[in-house]
Amino acid sequence: MEKAEIDKILRSLGFGFPESRDENIAFENSFKSYKFEANAEKIDSKKILNNLKSKQKATNIDYHRRTVLAAEIVYKLHKENTLGHLKLQKLIYLCQNSAQMELHTNFLKQAMGPYDNRLMRSLDKKFKENQWFLFSGGDYLKYQPLAKAGEHRLWYERYFENHLTEIDFIIEKFRKSKTRTVELIATIFACWKETLEDKQLLNDEVLIMRLYDWHPDKSKFGRKEIIDTIAWMKDEGFYPKY
Known part of the structure; x- marks a missing residue:
């Protein structure tokens, strides 16, 4: 032409x-x-990147990585009567976000704090298929080790070699903690993270307000309990860092 x-x-x-x-x-x-009217200061490149990553289709390796992390937590805590579905989810959430690890999860605002229903069903299924653990909600100890319990560790050390210290710190820090305590810490952590991502003023009052706005069920936590927990998180350096 x-x-x-x-x-x-x-x-x-x-x-x-x-x-x-x-x-x-x-x-x-x-x-x-x-x-040009765009405000460069309001462009959050990290949030844009995270949104793009969240839209990427998960691979079998992505699913396997999160199963292996959960297996490590259960492997070390299955003899503790405080470990159940809810506490396990909160520990996964805290491991992922405090160490800023990339895991294929979808924690939503639920009554019990950040929670991913599909994740829990997937973990129970994979644990059983791999002969690692069997979940039994009615028993004193919820996770029963199966024939191949512990065989996840080869994968664990390969997948998380750069986060072994942070993960072990969280597992041991909350070994004896009751589910209620871990739920509150994880929810405060999520509220803290949201506040930073929204580039808003951060103080105890803002965190308390966000926590009570999270879900009506959060009214079960008293103001003093929340303030004491925030103080503990600050002392331990256990909060989102951006």
């Missing part, structure tokens, strides 16, 4: 280009008053 024909088609579609001196001057004048 000749250049003249291409130019004709482009012009018919509204893509004509200035060709004479007068056309060039008119083109330049039309953009003299243009002003």
